Amino acid sequence: MTATRGKSTAASATPRSWPRLGDLALDTAHGDRVGVIIGVPGEDGSDWLTYHLHPCDGGPEWSAAADASTLRPVPSPVTHATSGEGMVHHRPGRHWAWPIRLHHEDGSVEDCSLVVTETQARHLATQIRDHLPPLPGPAEYLTDGPGSDALPPLTDLLAEIRGLDAGPLGSHAAWGATAPAAFFTWLASTLPITSAASLVITHMLPGQMDFLNALGHATKIAAVLPKPKSANDFVVEQTASRFRCDELERARFADPDWLTGYVRDRAAGGRVVLTDIGGYFAPALAELCARLPGQIAGVVEDTENGHRRYEALPELPCPVYSVARSPLKEPEDRLVGEAIVFSVETLLRHLGDVLQGRQACVLGYGKIGAGIAAALHSRHVRVLVLDIDPVRQAQALSVGYGSAELAEALSSCDLVFSATGSRALAIKHLPLLREGAFLAGATSRDDEFDLSALSAPDSGYVRAELIPGVSRIRSDEGRSFFLLGNGNAVNFLHTSAMGSAIHLVKAEMTVAAALLAEEQHAPGFYEVSPPYRASIAAAWVDAFGSRSGRYL
Incomplete structure (x- = not known):
């Protein structure tokens, strides 16, 4: 049938929105050729029965079907x-x-x-x-x-x-604070998203809280519990604006009745991961798991002291991931030793004294004890090291530190650092201390010293605070020594700045929590796998390592 031109009888029809005169169109019936529409069928004043197109790149004009079924719009660039x-x-x-x-x-x-x-x-x-x-x-x-x-x-x-x-x-x-956030944003992108909750015991110190963003990606943070001796007021206030913060008290956490009620309330019937620093959940863990069957996903423990508390349980009632002996924690442990010596030196300078030229005794040559010894040596302090483990004692001797029996070391040293986590010193050892000696702990007072009898009225000792963080303790015989930090970890007197190294172990703890939240584990001790540790370390190096002239 031959097409003939004629006037449109649809002058009153609704004008079409596309294709219109002057529009660019692609015609699929002509090899996706693009042209400008120069004739539109059916519009008022038009005698076209088909669309008529003029090619943009020159050449002959062509027609397209009146229903525009082969035409496609060509958007403006x-x-x-x-x-x-x-x-x-x-x-x-x-x-x-x-x-x-x-x-x-x-x-x-x-x-x-x-x-x-x-x-x-x-x-x-x-x-x-x-x-x-x-x-x-x-x-x-x-x-x-x-x-x-x-x-x-x-x-x-x-x-x-x-x-x-x-x-x-x-x-x-x-x-300036974006590197930690970027590191934990990367970490969050690798973690599963679960319906589990988490209860987080943690130090609340400046520059150490970014891990909560990643942990909150994998679990719902039901509560954050600041360790009392390491809680910066400003950091607590900032954290409390985003998460629920509850009071941490060791005696309460050792009470199965109280702890069960607390966890039941915060977990709201769901599974919960317990992240710990120092074994707070250990005493009542068996009862907790028995009373809340299927709800305790497991524990993540940070410290060696906490690891030992869980290790000492007759039987683990749930899985426990420990990062205490992880290679990613070694930088932190060395820096803790440095921070302890820094705080002791600061206190001595406030008293008008210095470290240099003194003799010190370090009880315990674990990772923190080794860090203390190295920091003292770098300040020209003579160092004796005592450890009941013969392997560690040999390690200390092999790098040049001295050794002695406990009584001899206490009587000859101006500074005594206890880093054993097992109550190495008790009130019976106090008469052995050199007159005017300084006594400092590397962990909590209850872990390092058995000095509770000092507060008894008939103890034979009188305490007087000289400056914040330094107490002189004098015996009835007139001998005295100085207790630093009230026997607690002395580094927390000065916020215990760890720098970016703290993020390595926080990242590993976050990964462990996510693994517990994602999958059921049988009771027992677990560690994060070496490949995952390697990926954490590589990302940390990328975020904090030397780049464009920037150094740690």
Whole structure:
């Protein structure tokens, strides 16, 4: 049948939105050829029975079916995209959706979302951080001039991705603290998302709380319990604004009735992971597991003292992941030794004295004891080391430290450091101390010393505080010694700064908690696998290692 031209009788029909005269169109019936529509069928004043197209690249014109079934729109090229607001984190899908607006050559705009994985988001944030010029000062920033509002969405974006609170102006401090957040954002991206809860016993010290972001990704944090002797008020306040914080008291946690009620309330009927520092859950753990069957996913223990408490139980009622002997904890243990000696030196200087030239005795040559000995040696202190383990004693002698019997060491040393975790010194040893000696502990008072009798009225000793953290204890015979930190870990008098090394063990504890939350484990001791430790270490090196002239 031959097509003939004629006037449209549908002048009153609703005008079509596309294709229209002048639109670009791709014709699938002609090998995806693109052309400009120069004739539209059926429109008022048109005598076309088909669409007529003129090629953009020259050549003969052609026709397309009147129902436009073979035509496809050709959008105007995109010139650029701009950021929108309201970035959304889709936790189950592990991706971010970032609202953006596409701008086309013809002036049209199109709203859509840029979807990136958590890892891509972290890399994006790192690139922005590394290439962003210095932030303007407050006076310049608060002006209403052009572009004055360009930076907050960017810093808000980085804050959201990295779990920071950059504040309304994106402070320099927040930007300087992004490496830990980036490290734990990476860690979170590797962890399973579970329905389990976690109860978190932890030190609350500056620069050490970023791990909660990753742990909160894998579990619901039911409560954070600050260790009383290592809780910075400002850090506690910040943490309490995000998580429930409960009081930690060892006597309560040793009471099965109280602990069962507490865990039952916080777990709300679900499985719960107990993260521990020092074996707080150990005394009542068997009763707890028996009274809440199937709910205790397991324990993650940080310290050697805590490890020994769980090890001493007649039978483990649940799985226990211990990081106390992990190679990732060794840097922290060495730094703890350094921090202890730093705090002792600080206290001595407040008293007008110094470490150099003195003789010290270190009881216990584990990782922390070895760190104490090394820190003392670097300050030109003569060091004796005593350990009941002959292997460790041989290690100390082989690197040049002296040795002696306990009575001889106590009577000849100006400084005594106890790092055994097993009550190496009791009140019976006090008469052996050299006059004016300083006594310092590396862990809690109950773990290092058996000095509870000192507080008894008939103990024969009188205590007087000289300065915060230093007490002189004088016997009825007139002999005296100085107890530092009230017998507790003396490094916590000065926040026990660990630097970025603390994040290694916090990351391993977080992984262990996620493993317990994800899968049922039989009762027993467990460790995080070497491959997972290696991936943690590699990511830590990437986040904190030397890069572009930056050193630890």
